[in-house]
Amino acid sequence: MTPIRISIAASIASLLLLLIVFELIRGRRLKERYALLWIATGLVLLVLSAWRDGLNMVAGWLGVSTYPPAILFAVATLFIIIVLLYYSTVLSKLADENTILAQRLALLEQRLTYVCDGVTVRAADREPGSEHPGETG
Amino acid sequence: MTDPRVIAVVPARNEEGAIGDVVDEIRRCNSLFDVVVIDDGSTDDTAGVAASRGAAVVRLPYNLGIGGAVQTGFQYALEEGYDRAVRLDGDGQHDPSALALLLGPIERDEADIVIGSRFVHGSGAYRPPLGRRIGISWFAKLVSVLTRQRVTDTTSGFQAMNRKGISLFARDYPNDYPEVEATLLVYKHRLRLVELPVEMREREHGESSITFARSIYYAIKVTLALLVAMARKHAVPEEEAGTG
Numbered sequence: 001m002t003p004i005r006i007s008i009a010a011s012i013a014s015l016l017l018l019l020i021v022f023e024l025i026r027g028r029r030l031k032e033r034y035a036l037l038w039i040a041t042g043l044v045l046l047v048l049s050a051w052r053d054g055l056n057m058v059a060g061w062l063g064v065s066t067y068p069p070a071i072l073f074a075v076a077t078l079f080i081i082i083v084l085l086y087y088s089t090v091l092s093k094l095a096d097e098n099t100i101l102a103q104r105l106a107l108l109e110q111r112l113t114y115v116c117d118g119v120t121v122r123a124a125d126r127e128p129g130s131e132h133p134g135e136t137g
Numbered sequence: 138m139t140d141p142r143v144i145a146v147v148p149a150r151n152e153e154g155a156i157g158d159v160v161d162e163i164r165r166c167n168s169l170f171d172v173v174v175i176d177d178g179s180t181d182d183t184a185g186v187a188a189s190r191g192a193a194v195v196r197l198p199y200n201l202g203i204g205g206a207v208q209t210g211f212q213y214a215l216e217e218g219y220d221r222a223v224r225l226d227g228d229g230q231h232d233p234s235a236l237a238l239l240l241g242p243i244e245r246d247e248a249d250i251v252i253g254s255r256f257v258h259g260s261g262a263y264r265p266p267l268g269r270r271i272g273i274s275w276f277a278k279l280v281s282v283l284t285r286q287r288v289t290d291t292t293s294g295f296q297a298m299n300r301k302g303i304s305l306f307a308r309d310y311p312n313d314y315p316e317v318e319a320t321l322l323v324y325k326h327r328l329r330l331v332e333l334p335v336e337m338r339e340r341e342h343g344e345s346s347i348t349f350a351r352s353i354y355y356a357i358k359v360t361l362a363l364l365v366a367m368a369r370k371h372a373v374p375e376e377e378a379g380t381g
Binding site for chain 2: 099102103105106107109110114
């Protein structure tokens with residue numbers, strides 16, 4: 001059976017997590033789309049902590065009925081892995097977009113320099129003695 | 138029929154000592170070539186030196202790595218409407234006098250992309266350090282198996298391509314150590330690839346961007362990327378609309 005003190009402590013911790021996430025969203029420091037996974041984590045942990053029979057039942061299914069709180073650890077770990085994996089995809093996308101932005105910026109800047117003061121001169125236009133006078137204009 | 142417009146794409150990072158000669162030499166070998174130097178977040182005067190020798194300079198706001206820099210060059214070539222692009226490194230290890238040779242199969246419409254290989258039979262006595270040599274031959278074998286075409290040098294940054302190649306690489310180009318994956322990309326998009334033997338010179342200035350520890354990391358990363366890339370579907374490049 002699950003010790004009552006663990007149920008109480010885990011419930012409080014889950015509630016705290018939910019409260020912090022809620023506060024972060026309210027203060028616009030966390031976007032809803034990134035908060036969803038955390039809210040799901042908090043809710044699942046809260047349900048499993050407060051609903052002791054439920055926790056015992058799940059522990060029974062998985063053959064750890066001697067120590068049901070192990071399920072809490074397992075679920076929390078699982079959710080953390082999911083959140084991290086999701087963040088890796090977000091990071092990858094940001095990195096790609098960052099690259100595109102840097103490339104666009106650099107190309108635009110080059111064009112701007114070219115338009116503004118003609119510092120950038122094409123090969124054919126440049127050399128006075130060139131056999132092929134610039135036709136690229 | 139006017140001559141095709143050719144641009145030399147030169148990625149450079151902290152190569153102020155070499156970049157001036159590289160630009161001059163390209164010009165001396167091929168007076169019609171335009172040169173664009175992609176300054177990949179240099180902290181020295183690479184951009185200034187290149188501009189003073191008359192190259193167009195695209196300055197990336199921060200270091201993107203070789204793949205991102207080279208891709209920027211191809212984007213420039215695409216947008217400025219060039220018909221051919223050649224690519225060579227900013228450290229002077231590629232000899233610009235070989236560029237005409239590389240462009241040959243493209244002018245004859247026998248290839249979309251030509252790679253200057255250091256290992257095709259007949260090329261000089263280029264002997265990189267052991268670790269590098271193992272890596273190069275590992276990737277050459279792996280890519281040869283995957284593409285069912287004999288490739289000897291998948292890490293060469295000495296290349297020439299036509300408009301098809303430019304538009305493919307402008308849209309999709311891998312990152313670190315990009316030439317290996319790019320070879321696969323070329324195969325996936327059914328572009329014609331030809332390797333020609335070239336001589337490689339010793340680096341005159343600066344250091345290679347790849348140290349030993351990093352090369353192990355790259356070897357693993359690129360192998361993984363290759364296998365994943367094989368499982369991925371790439372769109373065949375869209376037919377070119379008449380661009381201005």
